[in-house]
Amino acid sequence: MQGLMMDYQLTLDRILKHAQRMFPHKQVSTKLPDGTLHRYTYANFAQRTKRLANILRQLGVQKGDRVGTFAWNNYQHLELYYAIPGCGAVCHTLNIRLFPDQLAWIINHAEDKVVFIDGTLLPAFERIALQLNTVQHYVLFNADRRTETQLPNVVFYEDLMAEADDDFSWAVDDEQTAMGLCYTSGTTGDPKGVLYSHRSMMLHTFGENQASALGLTEEDVVLPVVPMFHAMAWGLPYSCTMAGADIVMPGPHMTPAALADLIAEEHVTVAAGVPTIWTGLYHELKARPRDISSIRALVVGGSAMPRGLIEAYEKELGVNVVHAWGMTEMSPLGTLSKLQSHHRHLPDHEKWDIKARQGYALAGVEMRIVNMDGETLPWDGVTMGELQVRGPWIAKSYYKVPPGPEHFTADGWFRTGDVATITSDGYMCITDRTKDLVKSGGEWISSVALENALMAHERVMEAAVIATPDARWGERPLAVVVLTPSAGAVTVAELLEHLAQSFAKFQAPDRIVFASEIPKTSVGKFDKKVLRHRYAEGELG
Ligand code: ADP
Numbered sequence: 001m002q003g004l005m006m007d008y009q010l011t012l013d014r015i016l017k018h019a020q021r022m023f024p025h026k027q028v029s030t031k032l033p034d035g036t037l038h039r040y041t042y043a044n045f046a047q048r049t050k051r052l053a054n055i056l057r058q059l060g061v062q063k064g065d066r067v068g069t070f071a072w073n074n075y076q077h078l079e080l081y082y083a084i085p086g087c088g089a090v091c092h093t094l095n096i097r098l099f100p101d102q103l104a105w106i107i108n109h110a111e112d113k114v115v116f117i118d119g120t121l122l123p124a125f126e127r128i129a130l131q132l133n134t135v136q137h138y139v140l141f142n143a144d145r146r147t148e149t150q151l152p153n154v155v156f157y158e159d160l161m162a163e164a165d166d167d168f169s170w171a172v173d174d175e176q177t178a179m180g181l182c183y184t185s186g187t188t189g190d191p192k193g194v195l196y197s198h199r200s201m202m203l204h205t206f207g208e209n210q211a212s213a214l215g216l217t218e219e220d221v222v223l224p225v226v227p228m229f230h231a232m233a234w235g236l237p238y239s240c241t242m243a244g245a246d247i248v249m250p251g252p253h254m255t256p257a258a259l260a261d262l263i264a265e266e267h268v269t270v271a272a273g274v275p276t277i278w279t280g281l282y283h284e285l286k287a288r289p290r291d292i293s294s295i296r297a298l299v300v301g302g303s304a305m306p307r308g309l310i311e312a313y314e315k316e317l318g319v320n321v322v323h324a325w326g327m328t329e330m331s332p333l334g335t336l337s338k339l340q341s342h343h344r345h346l347p348d349h350e351k352w353d354i355k356a357r358q359g360y361a362l363a364g365v366e367m368r369i370v371n372m373d374g375e376t377l378p379w380d381g382v383t384m385g386e387l388q389v390r391g392p393w394i395a396k397s398y399y400k401v402p403p404g405p406e407h408f409t410a411d412g413w414f415r416t417g418d419v420a421t422i423t424s425d426g427y428m429c430i431t432d433r434t435k436d437l438v439k440s441g442g443e444w445i446s447s448v449a450l451e452n453a454l455m456a457h458e459r460v461m462e463a464a465v466i467a468t469p470d471a472r473w474g475e476r477p478l479a480v481v482v483l484t485p486s487a488g489a490v491t492v493a494e495l496l497e498h499l500a501q502s503f504a505k506f507q508a509p510d511r512i513v514f515a516s517e518i519p520k521t522s523v524g525k526f527d528k529k530v531l532r533h534r535y536a537e538g539e540l541g
Pocket of ligand 1: 184231300301302303304305323324325326327328329332358416417418430432433523525
């Protein structure tokens with residue numbers, strides 16, 4: 001027997017309509033390139049989004065066409081996040097930090113028809129223009145009309161906006177319609193496109209706004225530092241508007257000092273970004289304190305938040321850290337590490353241990369760990385296995401790539417490529433990416449655990465551990481360490497002594513090298529590919 005409920009399609013225009021109806025006075029604020037703050041209301045935002053949808057039509061964008069965005073986090077980008085899917089097209093967010101060849105490859109692979117470009121990023125984009133095969137129009141914003149460019153067929157966003165019609169009927173009536181396209185940054189292999197649907201993004205938005213997840217409300221002031229070109233800014237552009245939260249966006253002003261000012265001045269309650277951003281902010285706040293007591297959740301994900309940094313934020317700055325894990329393939333939110341009622345009695349240091357884990361699955365996401373034979377492993381907090389997930393906002397295939405067993409299991413789970421343990425109360429802890437584990441003499445050594453321990457040392461700012469080839473053991477760990485400026489020197493012997501408190505001798509790195517910085521990927525993660533090349537295969541290897 002079938003249920004008798006409405007067939008109400010989960011399309012994203014419904015979020016916008018709700019926001020417009022319920023929260024017309026809520027604010028969207030953006031730090032403009034010149035440093036001033038642009039503010040407007042949800043009512044203005046909704047009206048301009050309709051105008052933008054008309055502009056897309058005028059430019060010849062049809063249902064299913066891919067439309068690229070090359071921009072910082074700003075109000076125009078937010079308008080694009082709604083207008084492109086609203087007219088049935090696919091919002092393809094382009095990572096502004098990719099190497100030119102990779103960016104051109106992605107645009108050609110996606111066959112973008114129109115690309116919207118933030119004027120502050122025009123020189124970076126012009127470098128690849130000659131390699132692009134499918135783009136018919138370029139639309140510039142944050143750009144003076146006198147801007148000279150070699151790009152062909154350039155039009156200006158605000159010119160079009162001034163003439164566009166206010167009325168637009170949202171064009172999607174099937175929730176399975178594609179709405180967004182995001183390529184993984186290729187930390188492992190070629191970039192792969194993940195194609196979200198209206199339905200998957202709507203369900204992700206509900207999932208993210210559960211009270212046990214981010215639980216945003218109209219009382220929140222949210223600062224997405226995570227770029228809108230990285231995994232859909234973790235879904236915040238949709239979950240904020242659904243909740244009616246005020247949104248604050250940094251534009252190009254991403255320095256720790258600028259972010260600290262913005263948090264203090266705008267009384268931000270929820271800020272989200274990768275660990276390197278919060279490392280920078282912590283040091284800024286220690287050097288030049290600001291009042292950031294408005295923050296109720298400092299959300300961090302994208303790579304492991306070092307345990308020491310969680311403790312430092314909570315103990316020294318009184319900031320509640322919410323560690324989250326996700327993947328581009330998961331829209332991206334999968335797990336979140338908030339404390340539960342049975343943790344209340346624990347001493348602080350044990351609470352921070354829990355927060356350093358990646359946490360429990362959101363309702364809507366199922367996870368399991370399996371061994372190399374595909375057998376499901378116990379949730380005992382110790383047994384490590386490959387993490388697999390399934391759920392309504394998780395990819396079932398990559399764009400233009402037939403699903404293969406290296407990513408998807410025969411029984412319908414996605415293989416994350418992460419290695420994890422799960423405690424009996426459901427808290428998942430990533431020990432590594434499959435390819436970053438150090439496999440030494442038949443034992444697995446977690447590079448993440450070593451990094452965390454090193455970064456807990458007061459003189460260490462950043463540490464990354466990689467495997468180096470070893471004739472006897474197969475692989476041995478090598479640590480690259482960046483010291484905290486001004487904290488004074490430390491010797492390799494002292495660091496090894498520090499590690500000996502929590503690691504067996506065979507787990508400790510054979511070599512520790514000091515560096516002035518750790519190379520980062522385009523989304524701010526430790527770039528272990530470069531480190532491996534430099535230290536494991538290069539002249540030092
Ligand atoms: P990529 O790094 O391949 O470009 P994503 O940005 O989608 O792609 O990253 C997903 C991966 O990032 C996860 O598989 C995991 O390895 C890592 N990751 C994300 N959040 C965390 C976290 N909180 N702790 C540890 N690793 C994380």
